Amino acid sequence: xxxxxxxxxSINIYAYSVYLTTGCLLGIGWAMRAARLWELxxxxxxxxxxxxxxxxxxxxxxxxxxxxxxxFSGDLLRIxxxxxxxxxxxxxxxxxxxxxxxxxxxxxxxxxxxxDCFAPGIALGxxxxxxxxxxxxxxxxxxxxxxxxxxFKNTSSLAPLFQPLHPTQLYHSLGGLVTxxxxxxAGNHIKTEGRITGLFLILFSAFRFIIEFFRADYRGExxxxxxxxxxxxxxxxxxxxxxxxxxxxxx
Numbered sequence: 011x012x013x014x015x016x017x018x019x020s021i022n023i024y025a026y027s028v029y030l031t032t033g034c035l036l037g038i039g040w041a042m043r044a045a046r047l048w049e050l051x052x053x054x055x056x057x058x059x060x061x062x063x064x065x066x067x068x069x070x071x072x073x074x075x076x077x078x079x080x081x082f083s084g085d086l087l088r089i090x091x092x093x094x095x096x097x098x099x100x101x102x103x104x105x106x107x108x109x110x111x112x113x114x115x116x117x118x119x120x121x122x123x124x125x126d127c128f129a130p131g132i133a134l135g136x137x138x139x140x141x142x143x144x145x146x147x148x149x150x151x152x153x154x155x156x157x158x159x160x161x162f163k164n165t166s167s168l169a170p171l172f173q174p175l176h177p178t179q180l181y182h183s184l185g186g187l188v189t190x191x192x193x194x195x196a197g198n199h200i201k202t203e204g205r206i207t208g209l210f211l212i213l214f215s216a217f218r219f220i221i222e223f224f225r226a227d228y229r230g231e232x233x234x235x236x237x238x239x240x241x242x243x244x245x246x247x248x249x250x251x252x253x254x255x256x257x258x259x260x261x
Contacts, residue, residue, distance in 0.1 A: 011144060011145045011160075011167065013025060013164065013168075014166070025141075025142050025145035026145060026146040026148075030142050032139075033134070033135035033137070033138035034063050034135055036131065036134050037059065037128065037131035037132055038055060040127075040128075040130055041124075041127045041128045044130070048126075048127065051117075051119065054114070055127070057113070058113055058128075061109050061110055061113050062110035065106050065109030066102035066105050066106025066109075067092060070097035070100075070102035070105070071089065071097055071101075072105075073101030074097055074098045074101070075089055077229060077230050077237070098238070099136065099182075111125075122204040122207070126197075126203065126207050129193060129206050129210035130193040130194055130197065130210070132210070133193060133210060134186065134187075134190045136185075137184075137186035137187040138183075138186075140180070141179070141180075143182070144179035146167070146168055147162050147164075148169070149182065150162070150168070150170065150175055151175045151176025151177060151181075151224050151225055151226055152225065152226040153226075154176045154224075155174065156176070158177060160174065160177045176225075181217075185218070188213075189210060189213040192213060193206055193209060193210055196209055202255070203255070204252040204255050205255070207252055208248075211245045211246065212246055212249035214242070214245065215242040218239075219239050219246075222236050222242075
């Protein structure tokens with residue numbers, strides 16, 4: 011896997027950036043589609059999405075830097091080289107969601123409806139964006155003796171080289187795709203505000219919690235769990251709470 015997708019002269023185009031950008035655009039597009047169907051102000055979706063993406067990238071990078079400060083001790087400017095990889099998805103969800111919700115609240119919009127619009131798009135965006143992680147070699151897995159294990163050989167890769175590893179990036183991508191498909195099917199039957207978001211949080215948390223056991227990169231520790239696993243437990247609890255709410259969608 012080559013972190014550099016292609017080059018234009020002396021400018022390198024990184025696969026991480028391309029897949030991340032594509033995932034974000036797909037997520038916003040899906041939110042616009044859902045908002046239009048539910049008769050919301052769908053033109054707010056791109057603005058909300060951009061605010062959430064920018065805030066999410068900042069949050070994801072901040073969490074990554076806090077977990078791996080040694081990578082930037084010699085060159086602090088590398089903190090801003092996000093196109094080379096190094097984002098924590100949990101941080102993106104926390105910071106991005108808060109910023110997007112604050113904007114929608116300022117516009118007096120129905121928050122739960124909008125969360126339901128964005129939830130499948132976030133899952134779809136993760137399915138595509140994680141392919142960028144695979145090319146960059148970040149979020150790598152533990153050594154594995156399996157037919158589908160992958161070996162990174164490019165010296166620019168963030169993963170350990172020349173040893174078979176669990177392709178945890180692809181596990182994440184597959185988990186996002188499965189979550190998206192389940193939410194799409196469920197959306198045809200769920201007419202209650204917040205339940206699609208609740209289902210998303212439960213599925214995301216379950217996949218992430220399990221995949222964490224196969225990852226080898228350091229993500230902080232909190233007792234027997236990684237910091238990410240602890241955060242996903244919080245997401246899971248919020249998902250259960252949202253599924254317990256009963257407020258019928260007005261449109």
